[in-house]
Amino acid sequence: MLTDVVAPPATAAWRAGDPPGRRRWLDLRGPLPLQAGGALPGARLAYETWGSLNPKRDNAILVLHALTGDSHVSGAGGPGHPTAGWWDGLVGPGRAVDTNHWFVVAPNALGGCQGSTGPASAAPDGKPWGSRFPFLTLNDLARAENDLADHLGVDAWAAVIGGSLGGMRALEWTLCQPDRVRALLLLACTAASSAEQIGWCSAQVRAIEADPNWRGGDYHHAAPGHGPHAGLGLARRIAHLTYRSPAELNGRFGRIPQPGENPWQGGRYSIESYLDHQAAKLVGRFDAGSYVTLTKAMADYDAGRGRGGVAAALASVRARTLVAGVAGDRLFPLVQQQELADGIPAAGPLRVLGSPYGHDGFLIETGQLGPIVGELLSR
Ligand SMILES: CC(=O)SCCNC(=O)CCNC(=O)[C@H](O)C(C)(C)COP(=O)(O)OP(=O)(O)OC[C@H]1O[C@@H](n2cnc3c(N)ncnc32)[C@H](O)[C@@H]1OP(=O)(O)O
Numbered sequence: 001m002l003t004d005v006v007a008p009p010a011t012a013a014w015r016a017g018d019p020p021g022r023r024r025w026l027d028l029r030g031p032l033p034l035q036a037g038g039a040l041p042g043a044r045l046a047y048e049t050w051g052s053l054n055p056k057r058d059n060a061i062l063v064l065h066a067l068t069g070d071s072h073v074s075g076a077g078g079p080g081h082p083t084a085g086w087w088d089g090l091v092g093p094g095r096a097v098d099t100n101h102w103f104v105v106a107p108n109a110l111g112g113c114q115g116s117t118g119p120a121s122a123a124p125d126g127k128p129w130g131s132r133f134p135f136l137t138l139n140d141l142a143r144a145e146n147d148l149a150d151h152l153g154v155d156a157w158a159a160v161i162g163g164s165l166g167g168m169r170a171l172e173w174t175l176c177q178p179d180r181v182r183a184l185l186l187l188a189c190t191a192a193s194s195a196e197q198i199g200w201c202s203a204q205v206r207a208i209e210a211d212p213n214w215r216g217g218d219y220h221h222a223a224p225g226h227g228p229h230a231g232l233g234l235a236r237r238i239a240h241l242t243y244r245s246p247a248e249l250n251g252r253f254g255r256i257p258q259p260g261e262n263p264w265q266g267g268r269y270s271i272e273s274y275l276d277h278q279a280a281k282l283v284g285r286f287d288a289g290s291y292v293t294l295t296k297a298m299a300d301y302d303a304g305r306g307r308g309g310v311a312a313a314l315a316s317v318r319a320r321t322l323v324a325g326v327a328g329d330r331l332f333p334l335v336q337q338q339e340l341a342d343g344i345p346a347a348g349p350l351r352v353l354g355s356p357y358g359h360d361g362f363l364i365e366t367g368q369l370g371p372i373v374g375e376l377l378s379r
Pocket residue numbers: 068069070083084085086258270271273274275277278281360363364
């Protein structure tokens with residue numbers, strides 16, 4: 001029996017007393033069997049919805065977030081959601097994904113820290129999972145969301161949409177549950193993480209693990225302000241550089257010192273100040289354990305595992321598909337989206353977003369994404 005939990009759960013990773021915002025919660029049916037072995041008991045997913053399911057139940061769209069995103073895809077900031085939705089320019093009333101027509105569903109990924117069960121959540125013994133939280137694969141994340149589709153009465157998604165980690169989650173959804181996905185939009189992602197991507201992920205995980213406040217992952221009882229913030233901040237600085245293009249960073253910051261600071265006297269260049277700010281923003285909204293869990297899941301991804309290789313896996317996709325990448329994405333280069341477009345039979349040509357930003361273009365360039373989403377949904 002699936003239960004929809006309306007009150008904020010004790011398992012939430014954000015601070016006790018934080019308002020739920022628009023989130024709702026779903027307890028999974030039972031222990032989730034994990035691809036790496038064992039099972040995760042007592043898991044719940046946070047999710048948000050916009051619009052409503054039509055009587056034919058054929059208008060549901062699943063939107064899957066990237067590494068540090070969450071369920072708040074659309075709408076203003078406010079209680080429970082300090083910032084506006086991360087795809088507010090794309091999803092909402094009258095937008096490309098028009099919530100007057102489509103029933104949009106967005107879960108916080110299992111392992112995350114915005115309401116879904118993750119390392120900061122309480123294990124069945126009431127103590128934080130911490131270092132005991134199991135290794136998750138994207139296959140586990142996709143299968144966990146099957147219960148959500150059942151609960152909402154969605155037999156098959158009209159489309160599953162995601163970028164970066166969200167795109168890999170979308171691909172895995174289709175490969176796990178092919179009968180439940182009619183159309184697919186894969187953005188700025190890959191069918192299998194490359195050695196370089198595993199390396200970027202590893203450097204970030206090592207930065208967190210090297211922080212003495214990480215305590216092997218069992219830091220959740222530490223006093224406020226004593227978590228592995230330095231390590232998480234360092235991980236974000238590394239990651240953020242991969243999310244942006246050299247041209248954007250050089251054009252924006254150049255070699256200019258931060259106003260009022262002198263690098264010869266311990267001051268910072270403007271880019272250093274910017275990265276410090278990006279680090280502080282993430283530390284204020286994200287749990288280091290979730291960052292490690294989801295980063296390892298991303299590094300681990302291989303759509304071809306157990307399916308006869310990537311080419312065979314992609315050839316098996318029957319959903320109408322569009323693949324798009326961002327010119328100048330140095331984290332998920334276009335060659336990886338070309339492989340997806342070439343390998344998925346119904347994908348058609350690769351679409352390329354022109355963007356000065358690089359990888360983050362899939363979040364920022366909603367004006368270019370709109371027609372691509374529109375084409376997928378109108379086919
Ligand atoms: C909309 C959301 O962020 S939702 C929050 C959940 N996050 C997600 O879902 C992840 C997806 N979103 C993202 O990754 C980001 O929001 C993006 C990529 C869409 C946009 O990135 P941003 O950080 O907002 O943009 P940008 O690179 O222009 O940075 C602007 C910030 O840098 C600050 N900044 C710029 N130059 C400097 C500098 N020299 N020194 C210090 N700070 C600086 C700006 O003041 C601004 O601060 P603010 O965000 O506190 O207002």
